[in-house]
Amino acid sequence: xxxxxxxxxxxxxxxxxxxxxxxxxxxxxxxxxxxxxxxxxxxxxxxxxxxxxxxxxxxxxxxxxxxxxxxxxxxxxxxxxxxxxxxxxxxxxxxxxxxxxxxxxxxxxxxxxxxxxxxxxxxxxxxxxxxxxxxxxxxxxxxxxxxxxxxxxxxxxxxxxxxxxxxxxxxxxxxxxxxxxxxxxxxxxxxxxxxxxxxxxxxxxxxxxxxxxxxxxxxxxxxxxxxxxxxxxxxxxxxxxxxxxxxxxxxxxxxxxxxxxxxxxxxxxxxxxxxxxxxxxxxxxxxxxxxxxxxxxxxxxxxxxxxxxxxxxxxxxxxxxxxxxxxxxxxxxxxxxxxxxxxxxxxxxxxxxxxxxxxxxxxxxxxxxxxxxxxxxxxxxxxxxxxxxxxxxxxxxxxxxxxxxxxxxxxxxxxxxxxxxxxxxxxxxxxxxxxxx
Amino acid sequence: xxxxxxxxxxxxxxxxxxxxxxxxxxxxxxxxxxxxxxxxxxxxxxxxxxxxxxxxxxxxxxxxxxxxxxxxxxxxxxxxxxxxxxxxxxxxxxxxxxxxxxxxxxxxxxxxxxxxxxxxxxxxxxxxxxxxxxxxxxxxxxxxxxxxxxxxxxxxxxxxxxxxxxxxxxxxxxxxxxxxxxxxxxxxxxxxxxxxxxxxxxxxxxxxxxxxxxxxxxxxxxxxxxxxxxxxxxxxxxxxxxxxxxxxxxxxxxxxxxxxxxxxxxxxxxxxxxxxxxxxxxxxxxxxxxxxxxxxxxxxxxxxxxxxxxxxxxxxxxxxxxxxxxxxxxxxxxxxxxxxxxxxxxxxxxxxxxxxxxxxxxxxxxxxxxxxxxxxxxxxxxxxxxxxxxxxxxxxxxxxxxxxxxxxxxxxxxxxxxxxxxxxxxxxxxxxxxxxxxxxxxxxxxxxxxxxxxxxxxxxxxxxxxxxxxxxxxxxx
Numbered sequence: 055x056x057x058x059x060x061x062x063x064x065x066x067x068x069x070x071x072x073x074x075x076x077x078x079x080x081x082x083x084x085x086x087x088x089x090x091x092x093x094x095x096x097x098x099x100x101x102x103x104x105x106x107x108x109x110x111x112x113x114x115x116x117x118x119x120x121x122x123x124x125x126x127x128x129x130x131x132x133x134x135x136x137x138x139x140x141x142x143x144x145x146x147x148x149x150x151x152x153x154x155x156x157x158x159x160x161x162x163x164x165x166x167x168x169x170x171x172x173x174x175x176x177x178x179x180x181x182x183x184x185x186x187x188x189x190x191x192x193x194x195x196x197x198x199x200x201x202x203x204x205x206x207x208x209x210x211x212x213x214x215x216x217x218x219x220x221x222x223x224x225x226x227x228x229x230x231x232x233x234x235x236x237x238x239x240x241x242x243x244x245x246x247x248x249x250x251x252x253x254x255x256x257x258x259x260x261x262x263x264x265x266x267x268x269x270x271x272x273x274x275x276x277x278x279x280x281x282x283x284x285x286x287x288x289x290x291x292x293x294x295x296x297x298x299x300x301x302x303x304x305x306x307x308x309x310x311x312x313x314x315x316x317x318x319x320x321x322x323x324x325x326x327x328x329x330x331x332x333x334x335x336x337x338x339x340x341x342x343x344x345x346x347x348x349x350x351x352x353x354x355x356x357x358x359x360x361x362x363x364x365x366x367x368x369x370x371x372x373x374x375x376x377x378x379x380x381x382x383x384x385x386x387x388x389x390x391x392x393x394x395x396x397x398x399x400x401x402x403x404x405x406x407x408x409x410x411x412x413x414x415x416x417x418x419x420x421x422x423x424x425x426x427x428x429x430x431x432x433x434x435x436x437x438x439x440x441x442x443x444x445x446x447x448x449x450x451x452x453x454x455x456x457x458x459x460x461x462x463x464x465x466x467x468x469x470x471x472x473x474x475x476x477x478x479x480x481x482x483x484x485x486x487x488x489x490x491x
Numbered sequence: 492x493x494x495x496x497x498x499x500x501x502x503x504x505x506x507x508x509x510x511x512x513x514x515x516x517x518x519x520x521x522x523x524x525x526x527x528x529x530x531x532x533x534x535x536x537x538x539x540x541x542x543x544x545x546x547x548x549x550x551x552x553x554x555x556x557x558x559x560x561x562x563x564x565x566x567x568x569x570x571x572x573x574x575x576x577x578x579x580x581x582x583x584x585x586x587x588x589x590x591x592x593x594x595x596x597x598x599x600x601x602x603x604x605x606x607x608x609x610x611x612x613x614x615x616x617x618x619x620x621x622x623x624x625x626x627x628x629x630x631x632x633x634x635x636x637x638x639x640x641x642x643x644x645x646x647x648x649x650x651x652x653x654x655x656x657x658x659x660x661x662x663x664x665x666x667x668x669x670x671x672x673x674x675x676x677x678x679x680x681x682x683x684x685x686x687x688x689x690x691x692x693x694x695x696x697x698x699x700x701x702x703x704x705x706x707x708x709x710x711x712x713x714x715x716x717x718x719x720x721x722x723x724x725x726x727x728x729x730x731x732x733x734x735x736x737x738x739x740x741x742x743x744x745x746x747x748x749x750x751x752x753x754x755x756x757x758x759x760x761x762x763x764x765x766x767x768x769x770x771x772x773x774x775x776x777x778x779x780x781x782x783x784x785x786x787x788x789x790x791x792x793x794x795x796x797x798x799x800x801x802x803x804x805x806x807x808x809x810x811x812x813x814x815x816x817x818x819x820x821x822x823x824x825x826x827x828x829x830x831x832x833x834x835x836x837x838x839x840x841x842x843x844x845x846x847x848x849x850x851x852x853x854x855x856x857x858x859x860x861x862x863x864x865x866x867x868x869x870x871x872x873x874x875x876x877x878x879x880x881x882x883x884x885x886x887x888x889x890x891x892x893x894x895x896x897x898x899x900x901x902x903x904x905x906x907x908x909x910x911x912x913x914x915x916x917x918x919x920x921x922x923x924x925x926x927x928x929x930x931x932x933x934x935x936x937x938x939x940x941x942x943x944x945x946x947x948x949x950x951x952x953x954x955x956x957x958x959x960x961x962x963x964x965x966x967x968x
Contacts, residue, residue: 165511
């Protein structure tokens with residue numbers, strides 16, 4: 055079993071206490087993920103609706119309307135991503151950058167992949183009329199954009215999972231290793247389902263309006279049709295989340311779970327029962343009204359908040375021992391580093407003033423018993439220098455654990471406490487002093 | 492040392508950042524910071540036009556320009572902006588991690604301005620055809636509001652860029668304010684602002700040439716207007732550029748009291764000024780041409796200012812990046828990712844002894860090449876590759892030619908290279924590591940090698956050395 059790496063943190067203070075930064079991270083992240091869901095879910099809908107439009111031409115009109123919303127949603131998704139990225143960078147500097155580096159190619163590929171997907175979505179949107187006679191090509195453009203977008207959450211989930219599993223860092227080299235980490239794939243499907251649910255509810259509210267349907271000019275589609283269409287997908291996918299959610303809980307390493315985390319997540323799951331049954335009630339009505347949409351949205355937001363808090367708490371608990379080890383290692387490093395800097399400066403100053411580094415150590419520890427030319431309590435330095443000429447380490451070995459050589463001399467106490475480094479300076483000083491006069 | 496070493500052995504890590512960053516800065520300056528006020532100005536020309544057809548033509552040109560700029564800024568522009576960050580996090584996490592700690596609240600403010608900018612550009616673009624008639628005046632105002640937001644995002648980020656050249660009193664204070672108000676901030680902002688405006692004009696000429704009918708009345712009028720726009724900002728470019736160029740060497744001189752460096756810097760800034768002034772003059776002449784005789788301007792010539800502007804800005808960014816060497820944050824962090832304050836302990840104990848991720852902890856007589864390779868990986872790869880861009884093999888060959896390279900010569904050179912090459916940081920490791928590195932470099936004379944980076948080879952975690960109470964380091968075998 056390889057040791058878990060304990061890197062040192064960047065030794066600059068955090069911009070504020072975690073107490074303030076963590077809630078900010080949770081809120082900023084939810085705002086970001088909301089638009090990401092609408093972008094990914096919206097792109098999937100555009101593709102599917104256009105695909106289904108062969109059987110039902112009205113779906114092409116709906117697809118085009120969904121495509122229009124992507125212009126705003128995708129830009130908001132990117133710009134709102136900056137704050138959580140910034141916050142996770144300061145709160146989990148070591149963990150985040152490490153995960154990024156270990157999945158480096160995929161991580162940097164996000165830039166061309168997302169930019170490429172956005173370009174294709176624009177091309178798709180603006181060639182709606184021009185490519186009408188080549189429906190397959192037009193659909194393929196959306197298909198490639200969706201495929202690119204589906205890759206993105208995989209990279210992010212691999213990263214946020216890898217960052218909270220330092221014990222796996224030495225066994226991951228590249229994205230595909232990280233994808234198989236515990237819970238990454240279930241979380242991916244959890245996210246995709248959430249995207250579908252959210253976009254569907256957005257669809258109920260936005261495209262299920264009578265006013266929209268009047269302007270859009272459908273052949274047969276009515277507002278209740280559209281509401282029912284989106285509600286059914288939202289309802290079915292929501293049921294699926296009750297399978298995916300527990301799978302995540304079961305596959306995650308258990309050492310980040312405690313009662314508080316479980317309770318938070320369970321409360322979220324229990325709350326979600328209400329909006330999902332409301333969706334069912336809406337579906338049962340002949341006109342599939344959207345009278346309960348506000349309640350559904352509010353309650354689902356509460357669920358999302360619980361899940362985001364639970365997820366954050368899990369990461370915090372799981373990483374707490376590692377964070378502490380990092381803090382200790384950083385503190386130790388700073389102290390060792392400044393001690394080494396002090397020693398180096400002292401040495402150069404002593405050398406500049408013509409004194410050796412060993413001299414003050416000798417004067418503080420040895421001078422009471424040893425003089426240069428005469429015996430005080432121990433033998434003189436000249437005699438020591440004769441025995442150890444060219445062998446300063448011999449003096450170090452002796453001073454660490456002195457034996458008894460001479461009659462009539464008291465036993466020398468061991469100077470192990472000074473350490474080899476200092477004793478070596480003393481030895482150099484002894485040999486030097488004995489040689490020059 | 493504390494992060495897995497991401498590395499691109501052909502493109503070079505700096506190549507990655509350069510591609511993303513230059514793409515971003517060109518798009519940002521030409522199509523956002525300068526582009527939006529230019530579009531708002533053209534839109535306003537339409538509003539002010541007395542003739543109905545003319546008004547419509549101005550408006551259509553402005554909208555088409557916005558459509559193109561919107562298309563590019565909200566895709567490649569936005570993603571390369573995030574991309575600078577992602578790539579910097581891979582290439583030098585020590586630098587970007589430190590910058591984020593210092594500038595967190597500046598960046599956070601930046602984010603708020605940034606959100607405002609995106610909301611405004613969405614509103615500006617999507618409402619163009621809806622806010623007509625009496626609402627048109629408000630729409631122009633919206634455009635100028637957006638221009639202000641775009642400029643503010645740049646005004647904040649420039650503080651961080653100039654901090655990386657000269658942190659000023661942050662060296663002692665370590666506060667956000669002293670970092671933000673660093674000595675190079677205002678000169679650089681004074682330079683970038685008019686440059687962005689002129690660049691927008693240069694790109695505007697190209698767009699006008701392609702979206703308006705050839706030799707039409709509106710084309711001539713628009714070229715004349717944009718030429719005038721560029722000429723109006725040009726003098727400010729020169730003033731800002733002069734202020735900035737005079738401040739760069741002064742600031743760097745204070746950092747590094749090496750006489751040689753002063754000489755070299757003078758050369759750099761001299762070369763930079765020549766390029767900047769040359770390009771600005773050429774752009775100015777074409778702008779003048781557009782102003783005075785727009786109908787005689789061939790299409791090809793209209794491309795020149797845009798291309799020169801990219802060259803100008805690219806050179807400018809490169810010089811900026813180069814002059815801050817050997818540091819990433821002057822006086823604090825070297826460009827190799829090692830903090831200046833950590834040099835004494837590293838030069839005493841060695842980098843291998845303290846690295847979190849290393850395949851070699853201790854150098855022995857039979858692992859010198861392997862150890863030297865790891866030292867290269869840990870201390871040189873932020874700027875050098877083996878055989879790619881800025882490849883070390885070519886650098887050494889350039890010095891010693893084809894004769895057999897010598898370990899002792901290289902060992903000695905590595906120890907003093909920061910004096911001979913002032914843009915190089917001092918070697919952070921200890922004596923045996925220096926020798927191992929020299930041995931590896933000599934090995935490279937006759938052997939091919941590629942350093943894959945942690946993203947392909949993963950990392951190795953060896954037990955850390957123990958430190959005894961007396962300070963001695965015990966390395967487990």
